[in-house]
Amino acid sequence: MTNNNNYNEVAMKFTVFLKKWLLLFWILSIIFTTLYVIFKFKRNDEKLNEGHFWVFTDAHIDVLYRPDGDPATRCRNVSTGNRGRTIRKFGHFDCDASSELLSSTLTAAKKIDSNIDFIIWMGDATSHLSPGANTILDVNRNFSQELRKKFPNTPIIPVLGNHDIILDTNRSTRFMKFYNETKYNLLLDDANAVETFFKGGYYSLRFRTSKDKQQTLLRFIVLNSAMFQSQYNDFFDLHEPIEQIQWFNKTLLDAHDRHDRVLLLIHVPFGMNENLLYKFYDLKYEQKLLSIIDKYSSNIIMCLSGHRHQDMFRVYSSSNATMGIIGHPPISPIGYLSQPSIRKYSYNRKSFTLKDYEQYSLNVNEAERTQKDRWALSYRFSSWYHQSKELTSTSLLRLIYLIRTNPMYSKRFLLTKHHTERTTLKKHRIIQTLCALTLFNFDEFILCTRILERKRIQYDNIVINNTSEINFHANEQLIEYRIIYRRIAFSFFIFIVIISYFVYRIHLKFSCNIVDCE
Known part of the structure; x- marks a missing residue:
């Protein structure tokens, strides 16, 4: 009888104990479920507002x-x-691109992601070997048709490169002729944009990403950078670059008044070639352009550029402005500067802030060996540089600080910039690269290089060759997978600890009741 009473008492205590812990478990379940729903809703909302462009x-x-x-x-x-x-x-690597490579590039982009909001074509369709006017027109016409054929319904924002401009022709009608004879209307058909394009090869285009009429608009401001390059001064009338600068000021003011968010698109970037020591722009034009940017930089999301055939970025900063300038590697592999590459950005459709990008490339040596064009992910910006937040001018400036002070970041930046070259990056060249990341004035640049060379900062020589590119891709993926695996392992560990704690408490309580440890 006593045993039955003890058993009933233990059973009753265990039932009360179980109910108490079940209540706690039920409350925790509700909390975790609520948090999961909120997190899932937020992720779905982010996915809904996330757009992409090539x-x-x-x-x-x-x-x-x-x-x-x-x-x-x-x-x-x-x-x-x-x-x-x-x-x-x-x-x-010693040659410009073939038509086969162009077709492969656009086919790969469509296969990777054809559900994109728009495409930015940064210019320079024709060869470096000074083709004549007819060749420039023919190549650009074929390019327009090929691009539109692969992406028939996608908005395309084209930029003129310095190799796209017919220099020796009637200056008053050259851009109209280019537009009409290259079927540029397949890429650009906005009436207001076409009007200024006819005038000087530059234009502005407002872009809406939703049906909400109250939404802030994305505005593309496309400059004809060839007008500002010293080597082309003789091919433009003196008033042409001045008129473009005046138009740029007026357009940015209009964007500011309308609260538009601006993507500034230029083929040739601001700044200098830090290794060959020459400026890309005539100094008087660059200073005027940057002074305008100083006034309206709060509206500028980012400046995107091409021309250098290298994967790199810079930040223009002054007391009033901070503007990131992101360069892009080319489709053409000439010069051992880059594998044929394309880049896909993700951005927020509401704020238009850039979030991340993925870069894809074709290994030319492997393609020659296998006769197959296998495009693959080179790297993702966020994982390669360990950046978890948005891709903004301010975040780029912080990253540049890390590149200058942390060997891991500097090596990664130099690998992305030089990974197909056959060279050894020595201390002086590394210092030049680091100084040019934020300095656009020659005097400041030279002073920076002298200061860094006098300091006892150790910059190890980096040997670059074609095999580095393979390791570069593999290491990036390995690092990203390791991060994912660590997060999964840590979450699983926390889950096991919580379950073990509950089991231990139940076992302890039940054991105490059996032996009457109270």
């Missing part, structure tokens, strides 16, 4: 390119020792 630049299509051509002749002529032996239909 950036292509510097195709440099050579109409005389031959797949069996000798690289010593820019792949234009066949050497007697190579007849039928080596086929390079997807390009070579």
